[in-house]
Amino acid sequence: MTNEAFSPSGKTYLLIHGAWHGAWCWDKVIPLVQARGHKAIAIDLPGHGRDLGRTSDIGLDDYVNEVVKAVEDQNGPVILVGHSMSGIVISQAAEKLGGKKIAALVYLDAFLPRDGESLFALVEATLKSLTPRSRKPGLVENLIISEDHKTNFVNPGMAAEIFYHDCSEEDREFALPRISKEPIAPLATPVRLTDDVYGKIPKYYILCTEGRDMDKTFLSTHVPCKKVYTLASSHSPFFSMPEKLVEILNAIQ
Template identity: 75%
Template sequence: MIHNAFSPSSKTYLFVHGAWHGAWCWNKVIPLVQAKEHKAIAVELPGHGPDNGRISQISLNDYVNAVVKTANDQIGPVILVGHSMAGIVIAQAAEKLGSKKVSALIYLDAFLPRNGESLFALVEATLQHLPPHASRKPYLVENIITAEDYQTNWVNPEMAAQIFYHDCSDEDKKFALARISQEPVAPLATPLSLTDEIYGVIPKYFILCTESQDMDKTFLSTHVPCEKVYTLASSHSPFFSMPEKLVEILTELK
């Protein structure tokens, strides 16, 4: 189906992957969004995918600039969709792009920041707000391995499938596990600079994955006011396990 750039109902979605992942995680989502006559682009963050040569030198600004460039290459406003870690990336990118360029921010089981917070600070706050009745799960923070120079980290390969993909097909697990990579630490430790005048006025939506086994993000869904909070009974990777349901939510936003 050919995307009609002049359709009044057509939207442009930019999908930003989370830590240790790449643009490949949106492989099922992109064609489904395009089939609904919207434009859909998966952004490859620096240091991920084929471009992983200088991963230890990557900064949050590098991430943000990649999203900003892709957004500015598009005609008209864009919707930024950030998964997990990419919540901080789309927030800072939106601040840089402005409210005329970014029509909405969608946080897919993602870190939803306030001004001055880093991802590490958000992780700490989330752990402190876990519901007391939460069942013991292999939380991600217990399975992150940090390099000796503290410049990069990665997920314990023996636990990655359970943490990220427990409800995914064996085929999708194999596909993902062959591609997850190291993550630079610097972007995760950098505080964000956000304003009420720009970031604060852009409509935000949160999709909470209620079966996610990396970390319960219920707290994050309330950390910053959102237009609406959706729930999916999925793992942290609904782009693999239930892409159709995910796309239904993404494309119903006005």
């Protein structure tokens, strides 16, 4: 989804969904960004949204290349916004694209990696950071692995509670049927990042303090960020509080 009529002084945001989701999760955000004179684009990563043709053989490079292509199609610098799993994706894409093309990286309750880390490694480190008292059953306990161990999906009976507990019934009815399988390979692949490229691109973190998937407080401090914002929302503020989310995005330079 794109918006061609935007202010010449406006920013360009490329919105990247997290695991099991698609470009559809940004439907409320895009018009709000556009209303502020900016350009907003949401894409489906391979195997998600409208691109469900293949899933099990998708790797991290497939995700990254899709983002790189979308960025290269834009004039001028782009702000990459990655939700959840896609913190990994936007980090690797930024390393490939460089600071002249990527104005900033925004991690929306996302996995924020250092060089050599995979999403699985970050999940393990995040869980270790929690005290037994603060750790509550969430996403990890409700993942179902396929028989061939190439994909996983979220326990359908718990997805609404994990992702959308503060969202409207209308939003839940929209989102739940659209949740798809997630390839495992991208989650297990370490990123390759350098201080000279990735390290110099400004980073911002938006921590969703009421998320019931996993407490990401640890991740918000894992790599230095210019600023850490908080939203008292579930893991899905693009549904539950899109206006507040866009206020934060608009403040990022």
